[in-house]
Amino acid sequence: MEIAKTYNPQQAEATWYKYWIDNKFFKSTPDNRTPYTIVIPPPNVTGVLHMGHMLNNTIQDVLIRRARMLGFNACWVPGTDHASIATEAKVVALLKEQGINKADLSREDFLKHAWGWKEKYGGIILEQLKKLGASCDWDRTSFTMDEGMSEAVIDTFIDLYNKGHIYRGVRMVNWDPQGLTAVSDEEVIHKEAQSKLVYVKYQIQDSNEFMTVATTRPETIMGDTAICVNPTDERYAHLKGMQVIVPIVNRVVPIIFDEYVDKEFGTGTLKVTPAHDINDFNLGQKHKLQTIDVLTQEGKISEAAGAYVGLDRFACRKQIILDLTELGLIEKIEEIKNKVGYSERTNAVIEPRLSMQWFLKMEDISKPALDAVVNGDVKLIPEKFINTYKHWMENVHDWCISRQLWWGQRIPAWYDGQGNTVAAKTLNEALVLLKVKNASVKIEEIKQDEDVLDTWFSSWLWPMTVFDPKIVANGWDKANEDLKYYYPTNDLVTAPEILFFWVARMIIAAKEYTGLKPFNNVYLTGIVRDKQGRKMSKSLGNSPDPLDLIAKYGADGVRVGMLLCSPAGNDLMFDESYCEQGRNFANKVWNAFRLINGFEVSSVTSSEVEMTQPQSSKAAITWFENKLSEQLEIINDHYSKHRMSDALMTTYKLVWDDFCAWYLEAIKPDFVDGKALPIDKTTFDATINFLESLLKIMHPWMPFITEEIWHLLKERTDKDCIIVAEWPTLVAELDKKQLGEFEVCKELVTMVRNVRAQKQLSPKEKLEVFEKSAANRSYFDNLIIKLANLSAFNYTKDKVEGAFSFQIQTTEFYIPLSSNINVQEEKERLVKELEYNKGFLKSVMIKLGNEKFVANAKPEVLTIERKKESDALSKIASLEEQLQSLN
């Protein structure tokens, strides 16, 4: 069969992904093996694959594939998140395009549209994950609004409500005027903004005096119900008991005194607008002030304001500044930097707003989750996130869990209209419960809460409910077989951005409902940024489409590219050139296979095999056996520490440098008369074995090409696939000495190549090398002859006159050259080397001459220094001798 010179990924990717699916290699059911479980961080059902997903899911796939090869029952559960606010916003926008207003639809009709949209476009992202090679058990695909999952959410609400952890109340919440819903503190992103600090003059009642108040939000003036100053501020002490007139609306409001006000900021006076600022709200409560809500839920000026009604809040801000200027009430305007909150989902400026919401009390319920991380039961990788986590958990605020949306699980709270509230699954159950509080309640008077629950209130159950949706209702003791088997899961791979949103809350829910942690390890990936350090995002347009990258470089190339530059927890500066490197690596592997595949195997009988194997091949095989094992041990160690890029780089160098550049060059048959000689069977078999081991080690990173080569290499049975092949094992005992010897051998070969380059000799010209040594025959002699293309490698007791000479460690080598060596050049080289060694010796002598060093240093260190001394001395002696002979 003709094998292409460059690897073409497209066909292999399509073939093998289907093959894996058809043969159910991704499927997992409980059995007597040890499970290894990962649950996917469910992407938004509306989402499309971006670079963050790519990174995240590649890591998960690497982990799951390796676990599978290690013999674990590997189970990777995929799924999507209903993402209430994001999805609802999308559906609303889509309906608008069709000329339909959400406000004109009933709840049921809107949900019909939403589900229709979800069925049509939802889950595209899962199809994209397949292109990446993700080996999820697709039969287990879950969605946070699946019937069972939703029921679990309802169960959880009812349970926590009945336990007294959930309460309802009017609070200042983060209001998203675009999404028209409250959002939690975690969903607000604070960004630095350039704002105008407007100094507004308020006239004091019955006086010609004015007091100046600095504000960044002049549009809320209509909601002012007091002016506040610090009681210790002497500038304003005389105003005690007086009142001021609020401009525009001419409302008379009191001057109040409170320690809260910072004397240093602005003019030391604060306008109090209890409806539009959390601090002002607190002041309002304390001083029993009136609350005037001057904004509508859309962020426009409300009727209550009495002026500018219907104007957008930002337009109003501009207008009111103009009007106040005209009235002569603006003292000055300063530019300042402050933080403005934006909605995570809609990017609208968040408005603090008073409203009736549901909250989850966090203090008690979060305690076990804090402990789990602090005591190391749940490991965060890298560890630096433990501090962040701890800090958050110790200062956690109550969680606003209600959202004024329709897409999501509707809050199962029921009201009788008389002030009684119960939590129940159905209207009928609610009736029963309400009867206890209000005997005369009628079923038609009962109303269910209109709001839905925060999306994270469903995804915090994810690692449990993907296996057993009944876990909340039934409890751990009655958990189903799946949950008992797969849970706790092993590794969670996610972004640090959602450490609080999701990870912390999953641990909380898990502790509450199973008493166990949801996962052993949390691997926090970095944020994918571009070369300029900007976060890759759709809005910036600086993110390549992952599918384009896959088309261009192959899935394997992109996977390798991503992981080459991704240290755990540190952001990664992504650049397409990494994918290129990944693709090049795949091609290198492909060509190594092509070489091996092209070998003609000698057809000698088994008794003659010994005779036909070159000594150099024999040496190369023993060396590589050791090398492979040595590096595999390092790779395993990197994996155990979740050091993914290190594990990959070690693999990369093992394959490219050790296998391709050294091993294959060593065993490659010579050419005679333009034709390659056949390779002996022993070497061939060993090489195939090595390649198979390497393919296995590479498989988690590069699943497609490895599977492709695996099958091109041999006829195999249906189930004999690399995806389920056994992870290679280590040799019983490493021969460290031999590995060291080979390093010297490599150095020697490099030196010879160097000499060739320097003297401009053809690589084809055979050279002879002498080693000045008493001993004869080292294990690698034939290997050196082969690799350095020598005519002979000999030992000598005496110096070889007129030859090029050099040293490796303390041994001297000679290469006789046909042309005479340049004495002057040679001298300069030797002098330079001599100087370096003398300098080195001097530094060692200083150390050894230092009494305190000799007294304090560890014995091993001393031994090493003494060895350095003697080595340097002998080297210097030999160099001097050489120099002498040149004179």
Add this chain to the structure above:
RNA sequence: GGGAGAUUAGCUCAGCUGGUUCAGAGCACCUGCCUUACAAGCAGGGGGUCACAGGUUCGAACCCUGUAUCUCCCACCA
């Protein structure tokens, strides 16, 4: 305002408990090669005052103190 982390080659990063010739890797770069696996390659090479300033130590990229710069997280200063 509080906290965490970072700063090592042009770029991305290793560097464990202070001690091998410790200053590393990959990429990029330079030079020479289309040598019958691979130019997506081969051979060779150059490149760093380990952010700065002090200190501890026989010995510091590593420990301590300060300074600078950057990143992230948290926080209700208008």
